[in-house]
Amino acid sequence: MCNLEKQGYKRGSCLTNTGKKLIPACKSTLQQEDETVARLIKSAHLSRPEHYFSVYQSGCNLSCKKCHSYEFSQFADGDWFAPQQVLNLATSYQLLVTYKEKREKVTAFHGSDLCRCCGRCVTDVRSQHCPAVLDPTQIILSPQGWGPARNILGFTGGDVTCCPEFYAECTRLIKKETDLYVLIETNGYGLTPDNLDILKRAGVDSFWLDIKAFNDKVHKELTGVSNERILEVPQKIKDLGFVLEVLSLYIPQWVETDQIQKIAELLVKIDPEIPFTILAYFPAYKMTVRSPTFDEMADAYDAAKKVGLQNVKIGNLGVLSK
Numbered sequence: 001m002c003n004l005e006k007q008g009y010k011r012g013s014c015l016t017n018t019g020k021k022l023i024p025a026c027k028s029t030l031q032q033e034d035e036t037v038a039r040l041i042k043s044a045h046l047s048r049p050e051h052y053f054s055v056y057q058s059g060c061n062l063s064c065k066k067c068h069s070y071e072f073s074q075f076a077d078g079d080w081f082a083p084q085q086v087l088n089l090a091t092s093y094q095l096l097v098t099y100k101e102k103r104e105k106v107t108a109f110h111g112s113d114l115c116r117c118c119g120r121c122v123t124d125v126r127s128q129h130c131p132a133v134l135d136p137t138q139i140i141l142s143p144q145g146w147g148p149a150r151n152i153l154g155f156t157g158g159d160v161t162c163c164p165e166f167y168a169e170c171t172r173l174i175k176k177e178t179d180l181y182v183l184i185e186t187n188g189y190g191l192t193p194d195n196l197d198i199l200k201r202a203g204v205d206s207f208w209l210d211i212k213a214f215n216d217k218v219h220k221e222l223t224g225v226s227n228e229r230i231l232e233v234p235q236k237i238k239d240l241g242f243v244l245e246v247l248s249l250y251i252p253q254w255v256e257t258d259q260i261q262k263i264a265e266l267l268v269k270i271d272p273e274i275p276f277t278i279l280a281y282f283p284a285y286k287m288t289v290r291s292p293t294f295d296e297m298a299d300a301y302d303a304a305k306k307v308g309l310q311n312v313k314i315g316n317l318g319v320l321s322k
Contacts, residue, residue, distance in 0.1 A: 002024070003026065004190070004192065007195075009192060010225070011061075012025075012062055012190070012224070013063040013224025014026065014062070016059045016060070018075075023076075025059035025061055025160050026160055026162065029057070029076055030160060030166065037083075037166045037169065038081060039057060039080070039166045040057070040059060040077070040078040040079070041056065041058065041078045041086075042072040042078040043078070044089050045143045046140075046144075047142070047144055047154075048145045049108075049115075049147065050108040050111045050154065051111040051114060052111070052150045052153065053093040053149075053152065054155075054156045054157075055089070055153065056069070056078075057073070057155060058073065058075070058158050059158045059160055060157075060160065060187075061187070061189050061190055062159070062189060063224040064187075064222055064223050064224075065222055065223075065285060066251065066283075068282075070284065070285040073157055083166065083170045083172075084173065086174070087177055090177070090180055091177060093180070094179065097180075098134075098137075098140060099138055099150050103205060103206075103243065105243075106206040107208065107245040108183075108245065108247075109245045109311065110275070111150065112131075112313070114147075115130075115133075115134060115148055116131070118130070121134075121139060122139050134148055152183055153174060153182055154182075154184070154185055155182075155184045155185060159185070159189070159190065160190065161190035161191055161199075162195065164190070164195045164199050165198070168201070168202035169202070172202050182205050182206070183204075183207070184199070185207075186208070186209055186210065187209075187212065188229075191207075191237070196237070196240055197240075200241070200242070206245070207237050207242055209234060209237070209245070209246045210247050211227070211248050211263050212255070214262040214266075221254075222254065222255075234266065235270050238274075245274065245275040245277070246267060246274060247277040248277075248278060248279070249278075250278055250279065250280060250300050251287070252291070252296065255281075260303060261303040261306075263276075264276060264312075265307050267309060268308040268309050272308050272309055272310050273310050273311060274309070275313075278301060278304065278312070278315065279314075279315040280292050280320055282316065291319045291320075293320075298314075301314055
């Protein structure tokens with residue numbers, strides 16, 4: 001039985017393509033053997049512009065039409081990793097760390113405060129746009145470009161936090177054996193009160209919550225599920241003492257300034273200092289609508305700021321830089 005259904009909730013839109021048939025993500029990308037749970041992982045490396053070690057997971061509890069990692073989140077793809085193997089990755093990564101972040105900044109949002117990924121300080125003359133926080137010796141090259149290595153491990157890609165045991169066991173081991181913080185990038189659908197309690201006891205530090213839409217009908221069309229519970233998640237995350245940041249994509253004709261503003265209004269009532277990133281959508285997977293314009297993104301940014309949110313950024317700037 002679905003773990004969400006056991007708790008009295010509706011299951012996600014979680015059918016994952018295995019190449020032969022569609023199987024729920026908790027069955028196709030999670031594997032229970034005795035007392036050990038393993039996860040199907042596509043890749044793991046130091047990511048940009050977050051500047052932390054990212055573990056890219058296969059399988060998801062939503063079926064987003066515009067998924068930017070659909071190749072492995074909607075299709076079962078990768079290698080099986082038990083928590084001990086994730087710990088081995090964390091232990092190796094800790095040796096590369098060049099900047100120790102404070103817990104209140106265990107976010108993707110604060111990564112760009114340190115470095116803009118250009119590599120100029122290493123390869124040429126420091127850019128005039130550089131935050132000038134780091135020494136060039138703290139900048140290293142990774143598969144996605146230049147930047148520091150912060151003391152954070154993040155779970156990204158697909159999301160099966162509806163079955164929190166894998167995340168919890170990984171976190172317990174990482175906290176016991178390393179000095180890394182643990183962040184989970186999530187759509188929020190699996191973060192029930194019971195699951196949040198499990199993750200809190202394990203020691204998870206932070207959530208990067210992707211609120212896909214404020215309008216419930218739009219959310220259902222985009223993801224396959226209602227957002228009724230998701231809109232309650234930010235308050236629950238803050239109440240439990242986790243670090244929280246939120247992002248939303250600006251998708252023309254789907255999620256525009258009106259919805260971005262309502263998400264900002266929801267957040268400002270909880271804490272006006274919650275970091276909020278407005279990402280520029282680009283066509284992917286099943287969606288082919290155009291990307292937003294500079295003016296549309298600027299309007300959404302202004303709307304979020306006007307309602308009182310103090311920490312707002314625009315992301316995916318390359319989409320706007322014509």
